Amino acid sequence: MSKTQLFRKENREHSHETRRVYALFELAYTLVDFLAAFCFILGSVFFFYDGLVTAGTWMFLAGSVLFAVKPTLRLIREIKLISMGDSEDVARRLET
Known part of the structure; x- marks a missing residue:
């Protein structure tokens, strides 16, 4: 398997910095x-009150957008981790 694959546990364990980035993204995700x-x-609570139905609808929309942010964060995290791993590989190749 290639080191440039997304969602591999090894990508977050390259260095202290990759572990730190992974932890920060996990905090953001949570x-x-x-x-x-x-x-x-x-x-849901807003829907119990006629005057708050519109606000409740907006809250559901906001929640839906936030749920869409979750996989976006994961993808950004994985791309960042891969790029961090690649830079370390490039640096090692330049030393030799």
């Missing part, structure tokens, strides 16, 4: 998860 859940819960 925060987005909580925010999306909050939007859906609040939107």
Whole structure:
């Protein structure tokens, strides 16, 4: 298997920096998860009140957008980790 494949555990274990980047993205991913859940819960509560139905609809839309952010974060993280691994490989090749 190539080192340039996405979503490989080895990509996050190249160095201290790749582990740090992975951890930061996991924190962001978890925060987005909580925010999306909050939007859906609040939107659900809003639907109990006629005057808040429109606000509830907006909360559902916000939650949906946040759920779309999650795979985007994962893809960006993986591309970043691969690029970090590649730069280390290039540096090693230049030393020899």
